[in-house]
Amino acid sequence: MRSFYLVLLATSLLYGLESWELKEGSGKALVKVACTQCHNERTITPNRGDREDWKAIINLMYSYGLPKLTPEKKKIILNYLSVNYNNTIFLRRKPIHSQWDKINF
Numbered sequence: 001m002r003s004f005y006l007v008l009l010a011t012s013l014l015y016g017l018e019s020w021e022l023k024e025g026s027g028k029a030l031v032k033v034a035c036t037q038c039h040n041e042r043t044i045t046p047n048r049g050d051r052e053d054w055k056a057i058i059n060l061m062y063s064y065g066l067p068k069l070t071p072e073k074k075k076i077i078l079n080y081l082s083v084n085y086n087n088t089i090f091l092r093r094k095p096i097h098s099q100w101d102k103i104n105f
């Protein structure tokens with residue numbers, strides 16, 4: 001029983017410590033400028049996905065009114081998101097593609 005409480009404590013600490021702010025990393029500043037005009041970082045950071053998943057997200061954001069990104073900027077943003085918010089890293093919710101598969105764009 002004691003180990004159960006220890007696991008519970010460790011898990012809640014892990015969840016509590018995970019910040020919703022954008023992680024430090026190359027490209028962060030650009031993501032902040034391009035992606036927090038309509039919603040804050042909290043909408044982005046609980047998501048996980050590979051490059052293709054994040055590409056689909058950017059296309060979805062275009063449909064919401066995200067101004068067209070230059071290919072260079074899009075590449076930097078995709079690099080940042082697929083490295084820092086990849087679906088192989090500690091999961092908090094289902095990877096994006098498990099939901100996108102069910103949506104017909």
Ligand code: HEC
Nearest residue numbers: 034035036037038039043044047057058061064065066077
């Ligand atoms: C023109 C406004 C706008 C911009 C700019 C924008 N978004 Fe969004 N985004 C939205 C709207 C609207 C939603 C839907 C919010 C909701 O479902 O409550 C959303 C939702 C999201 C979600 C959650 C999707 C889900 O259902 O899991 C993610 C992730 C996301 N945006 C990422 C981004 C990223 C990355 C960028 C920058 C490339 C970006 N957004 C820029 C409007 C925008």
